[in-house]
Amino acid sequence: MKTQRVVITGLGVVASNAVGVSPFTEAIKSGKSGIQFHSNLKDLQFSCQIGGIPEISQELMDTYFTALEQRGLLATGLIYGGIAGQEAWADAGLDITEEVDPDSGIIFGTGVLGVDKLREAFYRIDQKQVRRLGSTSVLQTMASGISAFLGGKLGCGNQVTTNSSACTTGTEALLMGYDRISSGKAKRMLVGSCSDSGPYVWGGFDALRILPHQYNERPEEASKPMSESAAGFVPSSGSGSMVIESLESALERGVPIYAEVLGGCINSGGQREQGSMTAPNSSAVKSCISKALVEAGVNSEDIDLINAHLTATAMDATEVQNWSLALQKSGKNFPYINSLKSHVGHALAAAGSLELVSSILELSQGFIFPNLNCDTIHPDILEIVDEEKIPRTLLKKNLTIIAKASFGFGDVNACVILKKYSDGDKSA
């Protein structure tokens, strides 16, 4: 039974177009692309030689990792998540103490962690050098390496775990943390997700021929959700992170509140009907969105903006159609809709959390970031949604409610409803 309202009090972000909440806010407002050409992908004969990789300075490394932690650290997802998680914690005004905090936990997801570390280990093992793997091979390559690392840094004594549900991971993590707080099992949860960068994560997608190969000379133009010329998703990486806590706890601590999590839904299409390992069952998608509204206690008229999953594939029109049917809205009545993937590409397991951070910034500051590379909207989408609802420039707009959904391989879905928090609304 739901007993506690849940609010967001801290944000952290490591994205391919900016690292840190303030630079990221500016980047998504101005439509800065994080997609670049990477010569190692060319050397390895990838079809798609572009991707999104966050730039991490040594100064930033020294802020968040000790010299010892940096030794032999090859797990890029752990680096991104380690930074984003600690940034969110500090942003929420939480201290790191010597005491363990039994009321704070972590749900921080990933797809695969530390592939570059695994690669190093495989080579050493095959060279009969297993004894020389060192002490961090396990810590950098276990999926829960990220939640374990953050748990130790922050001294969290509640549940500390890692979830994994492909591209749904980040949104699922928020909803799992939300459940834990609303049911009274924790006061605060650090939630988020991270994804490694580079050829050993992206190779499998290149092999599936679902990445664009036409933009190696024009990387910034490649990620085109909702565009007529969408040619596949651009692989990316990074991490988004949020501190969520009971409204009671936030008010007690007297910290600023970014937004409220009203509720949501997680489901699966069971790989039935049109659903498969790689494609969603539309009935389940619609049901996920509808149930999220019910859980949140809002009507479809209340949705001001959809922060969509939209990856820039042939499935974009299907996703828009599913939103339209689930909300019973179309044309000029359809909410505004945008996709962060036009800025940073598809950060896979980190996509949901990065996009949630962008949604929360839109809510709290009153803007809608532009959809990039979408000069010509796909005609199938224009049949459903009026063009003005797909902003291509920054819109200053007071928003009250955003719906955010993520869909992932395995036919899994998650949809969450976020609301702007106002001081007048304090009944915990």
Add this chain to the structure above:
Amino acid sequence: MTAEVIQDKLKVIVQPYVNHQENFDNLTSKSDFINDLQINSANLVDVVLDVEDEFDIRIENDDMEKMISVEATVNVIQKKLETK
């Protein structure tokens, strides 16, 4: 190589893993890696690997188990260097 020289080199090797600065500053041959220097036990394997690289020797599991203090480690290194 004298025990003193080995100990000086060892001090440089263990420094990144140390969690007790004062005991490290006052390091003696009697210093215990875990109790005095508060090195995380998982990092002892890293100390051994760094020792192998620094002295160009190979340390087997039996010897590794003995390497829990400065003195014991210096002894293992010295023996290995003698039989090189």
